[in-house]
Amino acid sequence: MIHTRSLLLLLVVFTLMPTSLLAKKKPNVIIFFADDISARELPIYGSSVWSKPPQGGNTSDPQYRASTPVLDKMATQGVVIKDAWSATICMPARAMMMSGRYAHLHKWWHNKDKGKYTNESGKKESVPVYISSPHTIAHVAKAGGYASIWAGKTQMGGVNQFGFDEGVFTPGGQTQRECLKNKYTDFKIVQKKVNGKRVLINEDTGDEVNYYQQFGWYWKPHVQLMNHPDSKTKFEWWPNTPKSQKEYGLHTYGPDVELDFVFDFMDRKHKQEEPFFVYHTTHLGHDGWDFFSRDINKETRNKWPATPKVKWENNKYTRTHPKITGDNGDYNTHGTISEPGIHSHINYIDYQVWLYMQKLEEMGEDNNTVFIFCADNGTSGYGKNSPAVQKGVHVPMIIYAPCLDMTKEGMQDIVANTADIYSTVAEVMGVQIPDSYEVNGVSLIPYLTTNKKEHRQWVYSYHQDKQLIRGKYVLIDGVGRTYDVTAQPDDLISYPQITDWSKVSENHMNENKKLQKILPRFNVHDTEHGEPKGGFKDVKPLSSNN
Template sequence: MNKMIKLLLASFLIMLTTIQAQKKPNIILLFADDISARELPFYGSSTWSKAPQGGDTKDVQYRAKTPVLDQLANDGVYIKTVWASTICGPSRAMMMTGRYAHKHKWWHNSDKGKWIDENGKKQKNVPLYVTSPYTIGRVAKAGGYATYWAGKTQMPGVENFGFDEACFTPGEGLKSGIKNPFTDFKIVQKKINGKRVLVNEDTGVEVDYYQQFGWYWKPHVQLMNHPNSKKQFQYWPNTKESKKSYGLNTYGPDVELDFIFDFMTRKKREDKPFFIYHTSHLGHDGWDFFSSDINKKTRNKWPGTPIVTWKNGKYIRTQPNVTGDAGNYNTHGTVTKGGIHNHINYLDYQVWLYLNKMKELGIEDNTIFIFCADNGTSGYGKGSIDAQKGTHVPFMIYAPYLNMTKKGEQDVLVNLADVLPTIADIAGVEIPTDYEINGESMIPFLTTNQKEHRPWIYSYSKDKQLIRGNNVLIDGRNKIYDVTKNPKDLISFPEVKDWSMANNKLKQEKKELEKILPRFNLHATAHDAPVKPEKVAPLTLKK
């Protein structure tokens, strides 16, 4: 071990000891949906996605405006190259477990490992808590944190992930076994004339879409372990007051934040550190139930949001005023037009609300705030194995508590799998060395003079693998790119076709990356969960 590495390690250990000795910071992780790095203005891309149906554009009217995130990215840290998986389920598995698919077995939304349940029966779609028991919620709880999960679930057995409470949108078909009685904003499968079709329950019209329980307007909401109920799961609205106010003007992302803020307030009162896992739907397209065409059979991407305006250093939100029924609605100019830029604008508004809430509670300097997304934008990168279209996501961390040695843009490599071990370090949790974690804690990079975080990042999509170093990218079609220079659109890297002309730096890194891939290339040979689940000891605090 050379002298420089020893000094860095000593510096990191001193910093980690200091973190653990202080009062533990609160952690808020805002995990957005289907948003490429190029959509966030602070990444400086020359192109982004246009409304209403997607595609590339340079038109500034479709450029998101994120004054709050811009400021946090510059005051905190944002990472130039962060990789997720190419599509939501496996990417959320990476975040939830700190592992790649060879361990958690979620290779794709439509390709998950089989498993043997507690009754000895073979089942499809193995739950993550079976293959990877040290989930992000359990890690936080082991560190003494109160835990809350809000928003998108996309995972069975949500009560088994280590979260004390939750607000799920949509919350349909969980343990209650009772259909949501409050909303008909859903696309459901029905049998008509002997044929299975999808129908918009609000209008009764057959549609070309997929089954969906609405999470934006007039949302399906289910609470888990709400303190005012003896039931583990219940639908919301759940009080006379909430039932009276619930309706067309109820916006799912607002409901999530209301319950999050209530949880934060209660935990502040109890003097208990909290971990918020906020898996927002914003960024994901969805059925536009407010479409003016009552017989509409196809979707609009990215339904409109409540209108928010940034003025004089603060946001002003227009109160929605939607009227009508059965597909015939009038928004009275209080809802934006469709477009992912409006979803991102609303996320920025919610980040502003988070900051205001932290100031109100007096915890702004003792809270770590992380913003990221799960995969590339729909219609551009989502599901793509080409170059880094599907994998390249935004990642920003604002953490006055950490006294970070870095600020603003950082040209390093980060995987979403790195978040779990980072939280473990912050929480002071020891993950046993014999339990494979594929992520690497960011704390040494963020709090010392260490210049590089990790030498390569990895992604997956079914049996396809992607890997990138600082100089070379190998995508899911086995095309190889020179990534030593950053293109203006963040994606137009030159493909290396004639390796006899390539320089030694590219050749050497290509060899190194190709040596790594076989470690994770187990789709064909270890697709399913082990017959015997991995045995693990309880998580403990670091000494």
């Protein structure tokens, strides 16, 4: 029974609460996290240079320029961040997005440089992010009352430990042993012993290749489901039904399969009136073995395999249904797929973003969804794995959110970090991160929805034991050089190096001193590389503000 005084208190609370908050339901959240795409690859950033096929590098040739009418429109109606940073390579970047923290906390310094911890069996092993940083972005969603799905590439083992309700994964997290059990596709680059020597073999052709172990994530893909309601086990290889097995083949494109399962998830949650969180970590942008080409020459083979053909016309996309025939490395694509190149990958991303927008409109959720597009690190062959200037860390970031009543629009001349997305999502979902739990991301909501003119004073990143940091005037890169960043160069990277401090402003000198004082806080690669003394701390549960 509610006492009169308690009832009056509740009435006062609801009376004081803005009517807009009472009326609005929780917004859905979609993060489209692309792979190995520098900001310069998107036309909206206005770079005079971008990447060229087949092996990357620089070009200004318009034929290799991506076309992104949908992302362009979202960037002008929403916001695009001029200088968004991530990490220089996949795993640390994904750890930062998943945790909202830098490497001094999550301990993933580089793909092959992770801190160690003592597991439950008493053995030393690489520390998983869900151990070093147990409040993952999926746990934030769960605390906020959201259903969640993780789709695409993971680059993280133990995917069922991160807190997602469902998953649809293409290679990047599964072990070789798991992928070898997949009977549906022979698009595999695997280790074998030939004449006493370990070599890599393309199972489709039997050719020895100079590459790295890989399981196809684009055409005729490996696809694994997690916790799908129609599956009989927690993890199940797809195709998993007579219909899907009959339809599966050379024309099956991994990014399409991911999106089909994401849309199925969205439909189910919409019908159940549950807000949903989609964490879509596509492979698009990442180079991969082109199983349709038998060219094994490292200098000439296609770095970015072709996608299905798409065309933008009359404010909509059309997609050519792929027709591919052949086997054992001898294939005919019948002119139904694009030319290879990262520009084709970005065009296909734009097509998929258009499909997202169409789906949300069909569901009536187009004005009740926060959509964030970004990437994990710079482009392969240009910025990926580079600590120089900001080549490896400068990524696109677009936020489209009609439900937020944003006060900003278009290109924003600010610095931001992919760790900020974690904090932004937490605020959107109404989830309180305990003060005792260090988070390095800063929510973008105050900047996006008020008259606030600055989001961050500085932005930070890392590359193994190297650190990068920049503010409004100065950038310090991972190889110890300092640059004047007050004016953006045409190619987004050729900032003038500061070698004579007597020739720069007092603002430059003051900011440099400030940035230099910040770096030691995170510079613990050599001293606190792995598990802290006493182990990782227990953390308080997340709580909802709603």
